[in-house]
Amino acid sequence: MKWRFWQSWGIAARLLAVAVLPASLMFIAVTGTLYVTAQGDVHRDVAERGRLIATALSQSSQYGLVSGNVDYLRTTLHQVLHADPSIVCISISNVQHRVMASECQTRPSTQSSVYDMPVRIESLPDTDQFELPSSTGVQPRTYTALRTVGHVRVTVSATPIFEARRHALMVACALVLGAAIASCLIGMWLAGRLRQTLGSVMGALRSIRTGHFDVNLEADRPGELGELQRTILQMADTLDAARHELEQQVISRTKELQDAVKRIQQADAEKRRLITHSNARVEEDRRRVALDIHDHLGAALISVRLEAAALVAKAQASGDDDTAKGARRIAATAESLYASTRDIVKSLRPEVIDTLGxxxxxxxxxxxxxxxxxxxxxxxxxxxxxxxxxxxxxxxxxxxxxxxxxxxxxxxxxxxxxxxxxxxxxxxxxxxxxxxxxxxxxxxxxxxxxxxxxxxxxxxxxxxxxxxxxxxxxxxxxxxxxxxxxxxxxx
Missing domain, CATH: 3.30.565.10 (Histidine kinase-like ATPase, C-terminal domain)
Incomplete structure (x- = not known):
């Protein structure tokens, strides 16, 4: 899993994290260190106290065990048990491990440690059997033996000692917590000042992004933030000048384009007028040619056709078949030419437009x-x-x-x-x-x-x-x- 959720945090959240997280982590680390150190000290104190009590009891109970004075042993154990609340139970047994005296606390206890110590006394001294002659000037060696007459068992609990030190630990934790809170408050105050500065910078950048280059920033601040603000002001001035220059260029180019469009529109209007005029002249020429063909060529062809018809009648009356046949061909040709003439006239100037619309x-x-x-x-x-x-x-x-x-x-x-x-x-x-x-x-x-x-x-x-x-x-x-x-x- 990739921990990238922080990438979506804003400036405020990040500055708050920068201000609070280090102090919180330091508080946890110092508190944990104090707690672990206190536990270690308590355990070492319990171990030393257990060994010390066992040693003292083993020395003070030597003659009580030898003499069998159980009341003395019980009185001693009772005094020791009530003198040190960390002791849970004390017992003294003879060499056969039979308990001679025992004292225990009535309250339950946890985290107990048991320390055993043998009770020993000195036996009579022994002289070395191999004594040296007196002429050598060396004293004979004597040996002192220790004899075990019983055992002392001390059960010590770390809970009372830890409870006794809990108040000091709580005071230390409270001091550390106060220092952490003070650090958080100072960090939050500094982060707020930084956020205020960054907020003004972001506001200026948003204004620049929307095209408003008239931004207000404190350019006299020292350090990197002051340099950033001065850089943004310079950038805003540069962009404003560039925008003004571009606006002037756009105005100039727009005017040029408008002039070009006007010229194109004028040229297009002139072209339309020329086309309309030329089409009108062409239609007028077609109409004139069509009228000339209709009035002159058409009339001439009709005249030729009538003359050919008269010639046919005259040749038939005189019995000249060859002449009549030639006159008929002339009449047919004239009729064909007249029909072609009418088609040409129609194509040049459709007369049906004038008659039928x-x-x-x-x-x-x-x-x-x-x-x-x-x-x-x-x-x-x-x-x-x-x-x-x-x-x-x-x-x-x-x-x-x-x-x-x-x-x-x-x-x-x-x-x-x-x-x-x-x-x-x-x-x-x-x-x-x-x-x-x-x-x-x-x-x-x-x-x-x-x-x-x-x-x-x-x-x-x-x-x-x-x-x-x-x-x-x-x-x-x-x-x-x-x-x-x-x-x-x-x-």
């Missing part, structure tokens, strides 16, 4: 595609509330739909195509939605390379509209165009 012109165009391409079905629908579209908006919408249908016929390989003209709920925008079930295409590449799509986007952007193309690979294509019904010609 946008919806009718688009429906007529869809019907024409449906006739020309039998492998693909074209369908048209419109909202019932679709109003008359202005001419300057109808022509771009018609051209966008025409270009979209041309692209579908050329590239989509579709079998179903639908064209829908719609109107927004506020009747401020019209929409054109063209769907097919073809193979689709990659819009990210085709938007850049397809001239038809670029032309569509330019036409739509010129009148302030939007064009959106969705074409998942293999799932067909959807072209959605929104056009404002009120065109701002000044933008």
């Amino acid at each position: 946008l919806a009718g012109a688009v429906e007529e165009m869809v019907r024409g595609y449906d006739k020309v391409h039998p492998h693909c079905r074209f369908a048209f629908s419109e909202d019932l509330g679709l109003t008359e579209i202005p001419g300057d908006l109808a022509m771009p919408a018609y051209r966008v739909a025409q270009e979209a249908l041309n692209n579908i016929v050329k590239h989509a390989d579709a079998t179903q195509v639908s064209v829908h003209l719609g109107l927004s709920q506020d009747q401020q925008q019209m929409s054109i939605e063209i769907k097919d079930n073809g193979k689709g295409f990659d819009t990210s590449t085709s938007n850049q390379s397809g001239l038809g799509l670029i032309g569509m986007r330019e036409r739509v952007a010129a009148v302030g509209g939007e064009l959106c193309i969705s074409s998942p690979r293999g799932q067909g294509t959807t072209i959605y165009v929104t056009l404002p019904l009120a065109i701002d010609h000044t933008s």
Whole structure:
């Protein structure tokens, strides 16, 4: 198990631990040392006292044992027992280990130690049998023997001695506890001062983190904390200056970007005006060319066809079959050229827009595609509330739909195509939605390379509209165009 719970502690908890834990550990260590030392002293005192009492009794009871004076022995034991409360029991026995006298305390006792001591007396002295001649000048040696006449057994308990010393031990522990409490209080006071300083430092750092660099710290403190506070103040000043410089750069760059955006918007507006103007000029040129073709070439072809018809009638009347046959060919050629001329006029300037409006012109165009391409079905629908579209908006919408249908016929390989003209709920925008079930295409590449799509986007952007193309690979294509019904010609 990894003891990392302290890593989640705050500054206050850590400072409190620093202030209290050392003093608490010191109190426990000193108290434990005093207790162990007191116990050791008591046990040594008990051992010395037991041996001393046993020795004294063994010497004082020698002649009582020899003479058999039991009363003397009992009186001696009684006096010794009542003189020292640490003695639990005393007994004197003869050499045959028969108890001659015994005295014991009535209270129970624990931690008792037993000390045995033999009672010995001196026997008569003996002279060495091998005496040396007197001429040698050496005195003969004599030997004194000790004879055991009994035994003294002393049972001593350490409890009374320890109880006697308990008061002194408690006083010492109280002094140590007081010193520990004083150390804790001093440590807590110092930790509080340190926490106050660190709290101000943390508050300054939080202000700097939130972007407020105007911090107040006492920079005149000595030591590491003062250096830390001075460093934070310098950092705050540096960051404030850097922020001010960055703000100035941002303001400058923002102004440059705004100017660039304005220039781009002006260029875009100018581009739209140019596109609108060029489209209008192109449509006007197409209209003029279409009128010229219709009025001049169409009229000439009608005249040729009438002259050929008259020539056919005249040749038939005169019986000239060859001339009649040639006149019929001329009439057929003139009719074919006249039909081609009408198709060219329609492509240059769809007259149905002027007669049927946008919806009718688009429906007529869809019907024409449906006739020309039998492998693909074209369908048209419109909202019932679709109003008359202005001419300057109808022509771009018609051209966008025409270009979209041309692209579908050329590239989509579709079998179903639908064209829908719609109107927004506020009747401020019209929409054109063209769907097919073809193979689709990659819009990210085709938007850049397809001239038809670029032309569509330019036409739509010129009148302030939007064009959106969705074409998942293999799932067909959807072209959605929104056009404002009120065109701002000044933008």
